[in-house]
Amino acid sequence: MTKILLIEDNEMNRDMLSRRLEKKGYRVVTANDGSQGHSMAVMESPELILMDIGLPDMDGWEVTKLLKANASTRNIPIIALTAHALITDRAKAFEVGCDDYDTKPVEFGRLREKIETLLAKKK
């Protein structure tokens, strides 16, 4: 079963998205802030990470940078999720090393395609 780490501080979003992912057959582990997201990424070794960018304490950019700088977590694909469809966000997502990017509110079908594409590429 494919394990996805969802880092999201908003409880409702976290709950909704993880439930929809689980329905599609993924195993979902969650973290609700940046530093927890970082340790969970290392300790859980998920196959893919969905990273909310606006997080308390350490933001999603920082967590991504840390994970991409570390050999043990570098190869985990990260999809950044931001609330605004700003072009600067998109550019920044790729600059810090995110593998893909999507905007919130999430359109689930599209997000799922992105997840599957990245998982297929990994193999």
Added chain:
Amino acid sequence: MESPLSRLLIVDDSEINRDMLARRLTRRGYEISMAESAHGLLERVRKENIDLILLDIEMPEITGLDALKALRQYYTPIQLPIIMVTARNQSEDVIVALELGANDYLTKPIDFPIALARIKTQLSHKRAENALRESEERYALAARGANDGLWDWNLVADIIYFSPRWKATLGYQDHEIGSSPEEWFGRIHESDRDLVKRRIADHQNGAVPHFESEIRMLHKDGTYRWMLSRGVMVRDENGKPLRMAGSQTDITEGKVADPLTGLPNRLFFIERLLRLIEQRKRRTDALFAVLFLDLDGFKMINDSLGHIVGDKLLISVSKRLLDCLRSHDLVARADEPFTVARLGGDEFAILLDHLNTPDDAKAVADRLMQELNRPFELDEKEIFTSVSIGIALSSSGYLYPEEFLRDADTAMYRAKSTGKARSEIFDADMRATITSRLQLETDLRHALHRKEFRNVYQPIVLLSTGQVAGFEALLRWQHPERGLLGPA
């Protein structure tokens, strides 16, 4: 006594530390797994059935504290004991670690006998947990059905885990209730709190094999619900209590309680009363009484101070009634031989069983009136109220609960109409008065349909002239049995 299968996981980035500790623990019969970082740790714990973790605080990338935080998301300190390993100068980290849920700590260089003792202690707690799981079936603690909330009280740390279902039965979301025992005790109805504590103590000192209590708990919507709470205590090898775990079931419906005060409602009261009436058919000498209580001037309090204060007053009154009855000599028995119910509005009814003479009922009523005469302190205001009480006795030979209540109600009205703050025992005269009055009301209603009213005219004559100046029109009732009736 040592479980041969205990598997420990040593997480330390220093190879020398890891290997040395591993070798010595292996010699003591433990199975050892090792990890040089927190990398993939959660997956390993899951797959390898780890019983205890020795976790180095100072590690690169993910520190021991971060790892601890993540582990505690999944495992309670009892499910997975974690002993932190620290350098001597890291006392602040130790405090943080303990707050995050570490079970214990060791300082480097490791004193092996101490390490062994601490590991053993933690594992013995864990075994007690397994023992509990085995006894769960016996006590039907877990999985009693979807409607049971579960609680698990760590007596050492004095924190309680409440399951989401436990919180939901009280109307709360998972995140709205923490893990302090106060979350439980603070919501128990004042009148039940001591009882619960007593029952827990009874279980703790071995008087009863498990804890069980029916209590009223405050729901988020402000009403009280009846809960059946039960549980069992788990001890370590020396008999020291470690935890208590159990279930909570909403039994309000079975209790048919009044949601405001948590007291039984009319339905429940009538059922109890019916049972006593049935019993009396076999034991005719049994004496019991119904007290019908009505607060004097409640409407005025409600209208002038608002219904929130009114509601609070009703709750306080119900509590005072219970306290008074419980402390009363006449009814001090193991099983409470009384039932207090709220019939609605400001009406309460009390069923008193096991009376010796009618005077007993009167004595209880007088005592209750005295108690309710003392002011109530609500929202820092002193509120005075009094109560009128009507009493009906089983010696009248009632066959139906409704008759019983009706007569108590009648006596209450008599008490109220003769000056309030009094009690009256129902007697047959009252019945006669009330019956004739009721009959009159019924007849009056029919009179209009039956065209029994007729006008009579009285001429008004001017004395000065002797002439008829007009007529006074009067109504008379031609009653079929009692003849022509005037208002007198």
